[in-house]
Amino acid sequence: MGEESTGGFMRRSPLLRCLAIYGEMPGRFALTAILLAAVNLALVAQQVMVGHAVQEAQHGRLVVAGADGILDYDRAWFWVALLLGLSLARAVVQYGAGLLSLSIGQRLLTTLRERILVQIQRLDLSYHWRHGVGEMVTRMTRDADKVRDALINFWRQIFETGLIVLISLGLLCLYSPWLALVPLILLVAGIAMLWRQADALVALDRRIGDAYDAVTQDLSEGVNGVRVIKAFSLGEARAERFRRHIDLFRAEARAAIRHASRRVPLPQTVIALSHAWVLGFGAWMVAQGALGLGALVAAMLVVNTLVLRIEGIGRLLQVIADARASAARIWEVLDAEPVIRSGTRPLPAGPLGLRLSHVAASPLGDGAAVLHDLSLAIQPGEVVALVGATGSGKSILTALLPRLVEVDAGRVELGSDEAGWQDVRDTELRDLRRRVHVLPQESFLFSDTLAANLRLCAPDATDAQLREALDRAAAGELLDRLGDGLATRVGDRGATLSGGQRQRVCLARALLADADLLVLDDATSALDAETERRAIDNIRSLRAGRARPITMLIVASRLSTALAADRVIVLAGGRIVAEGPHRELERTSAAYRALMGL
Template sequence: MSAATIAPILPVTRYPLLRCLAIYRSMPLLSGATVLLFVLVNAALVCQQWLLGQAVHDVTAGRAVLRLADGTLDHAPALRWLLLLGGVALARALMLYAVALASQQCNQRLLTQLRARIFSHIQQLQLAYHWRQGMGELVNRTTRDADKVRDAMITFWRQGVDTLLVLVAVLGLLCWYHPALGLVPLLLCMAALALLLRQAGHLVRLDRATGAAYDRVSQDIAEGVTGVRVIKSFVLEQQRSTRFAGEVALFARQARAALAYASSRVPLPQAVVAMGHVWIMLYGALLVERGQLNLGQLTAALLLATMLVFRLEGVGRAMQAWSDARASAGRIWELLDTPLALAGGAGQLPPGPLGCRLARVALAAPGGGKLILDDCSFTIAPGETVALVGATGAGKSMLAHLLPRLLQPDGGSVHLGSDAMGWHDAAGLDLPALRRRVHVLPQESFLFSDTVAANLRMAAPEASDAELRRALQLASAGEIVAGLEHGMQTRLGERGTTLSGGQRQRLCLARALLAAPDLLVLDDATSALDAVTERRILGALRGEGGARTMLLVASKLSTVLHADRVLLLEGGRIAAAGTHAQLLASQPAYRELLGIAGEGGHE
């Protein structure tokens, strides 16, 4: 079942584990069958204990083995008891096997659905959220935290549902023997559970600290792997290893503190329940003396009391697992409750050349605070190639991400279209359809650990080999593939690390071209290319027929020279617009950005 079909979850944020339990509503037949099997198992348990008491009573009364008139012994009654008890034990064993399979199936389905929901939600969150969060933390919520919730659900069935049914069955049989035999153990069990619940809050706080320490360990691992070239370049191996050892040591201390607290608190509730064992022995002996209870029933009652003691020991361990999982579930729902903010509409852009228009757009830095863009307005006509320049940190990349609605403006509006087709507010457009028409190619090229062909076809799954070669030719990447051992079937390393930066940029550009966007934004996506290769690529793109609109976020003069117009972003808004020659003559800040000295524009 997909994440989208999961039943609505409880809105109460204070009870994250209950919200996880609510996912069982999406599998009513399986979870219902599991509960029924638990009921049957515990009914068989009560039956087994009652029969054992009756058998012991027959043995003590001399009815299990009878002496016949001829002096021989009749073992038939004892044999019947053995067969009956053995049959009940076998039936219970088979049901225990079935209930274990059913509960494991429930837990695995819950884990699958929860992970699918987390992954789907992460994919739909705004880029600003990903910029604020560490990769290690997001991975942990999908793996470690989800696994802890699954482990808690295992104890939910084994120590939650099963223990509750055992308590009902055991205390019910004790009360049937005599009300006082069941009442005192019931009160003692309630007191022990109250003690365990009182300890749970502190266990949650300890596990939150442990989880935060684990996040830092994971983040260090992720950075150590992805940043290995930087670490080696600056000879930081020892420094990073020392830092990592410190993070691991902190995690170990937090984990030991949580384990020590749980281990030191469980014996007290267990001792409280064990007092019920003493009560049954003393009061039961008195009832036997009065003739209100037989010896077999007292034996069964003592066995039942022993079962309660061991059950509560399991509940103590389950409390620790639930406390751990409560912290993990809280972290999961903290992520899942993060609003997507980018809710698409139902609008569709008409076919045809596409331009864009920003009207008084304001955009704050990720996390809020200072405005990066403020009262930013401009228009790009369909088929036009425009360069956007500005100082580092001026907000060029954030502006580029507004066009396909990878970011949402805090004020103003973004429109797409043309004078002929009309201008359509991007906020009211269908997101998938919009992003097929508008594509941003970032400076940081990303290739998946797959073949070249598979990476290219992510933009166009049905593309033929001829179309792949055409896109590679436009991106001047044909010689890259030709130089690979297996051509387009060559598997690339993780993030494409087997290629150079310029090669990755050209393959990513070929992938973007396969999507055939009407508006293509190159966010410094040719920064790793030499001037000759860049000129060849941009010249080929402009020579395709003029239907494609391009916005070139540029930091190099060689890129700017390919634009029809140039926009100068300064102070959060477009400070100047015009051709390269016009800005060169009138804008000192423009000349300074491009490293061109003198009023006449001489280099």
């Protein structure tokens, strides 16, 4: 029960959950804490020494006149040397503590970003469809930075201020309990007033974060869609849209600043009254002979440090309020549970066929089914074309095979009649996605060399194997056109290549993956009919006559693609309405004839 309540409390305190990451670096964390403790103890010791020096000066012991009239500065030089030595030692230790603090802060930031990136890769496509790129980027940049900055200040200031409060109040109590009691009451009252503002500041920063999401998303779309923007002369309209997002972000930020400027000064003023109390009551004690002048000076220095540190906590609470909102946004991503979880069984050895039995799927998880009671079978080594009108569910069907999207009902099975059939939900995901490769219509290339892009699925492939894959994808002549050959950088998303060239490079990359089931989701739409036919024939012959022939499912929108297949399946309204060879469908299916323009 205790562990459950502790876990529940931690889930309700996202910033503390981030702070717990410091537990992964206990050595550096403990060393930094020790150094900071030494720095603060040395600071109070300096202030007490100043008080002792003033006390000695009051009684005429700091500078003494000898019998011959010559002044003896030995005692004064002693205090100067002691204070300078302690200041130098404190500066060195403080510098080391600062470096260590920055180091573990960067480690914390790196850990947060790594966890977010890993989680983003774990989450299924439906999550990414519901959340934009800008939102994910904001979590990894602005929110992670805010958490890092707050936690560095949080544990340092809370730790340092805690030490200062204990030492300072203890020292004041030694001089007089009343000197310590009133500042303690004022500190508690001021901190309580500051703490009451935290929830309002968190809500305000949450709104700032949402506005920043929109800014980042719009910026991302503006960069990625620059060709569309230029083509339709949308520059001014997009700039105006971006300005509106920026204005909203600035308005939310100003609202937070106004709130803080109105509410934070009052508690800081209450805390600062400690100065007046120590000075007034301390002066009265000096007049009564109950306190020495040096002790009063030391008490004033101590309470001055105390008030400055507590006022710093006021500023820190605003930073922490911002970070609480950012930490909550980060843990919303990290706590999201992937809908798709890996099975444990490997796929059957040998060639892979495909069976769908009464499958229904709603990719957004909102109950709006795209596929309804769909059943089909594809034998190992068969090349099947899938045709259908826009929105009929072709891409969703292809996404079911490597479990990029999960079925709501029915079964998706891979295997063969000889080796047996296996539900993809029982299959280990890494093995499934190694042997089932879906090539989408959008040809995505990373901003790297051509060779690096091709080696993503086959890191140990030789240059000769890369060239062979390009030849099979009907892209062999591409190397002759590129000045640096395989070492040519293809630019952002492959911007230096044409649409057809990008598709063929992506096809070559898929062939290097050596998958048993290759799914082309309209991935040859930018190719001319002759090049497309040549690429499909090359793939068909890749393992012809072998024990593990390649099975292909090709989403087609052109007659030439359908003609290259052994069989055609017609999809309409999320259901299969016709299937068979091209010549049979040409004769019997009006839907097929309409789709193919026959």
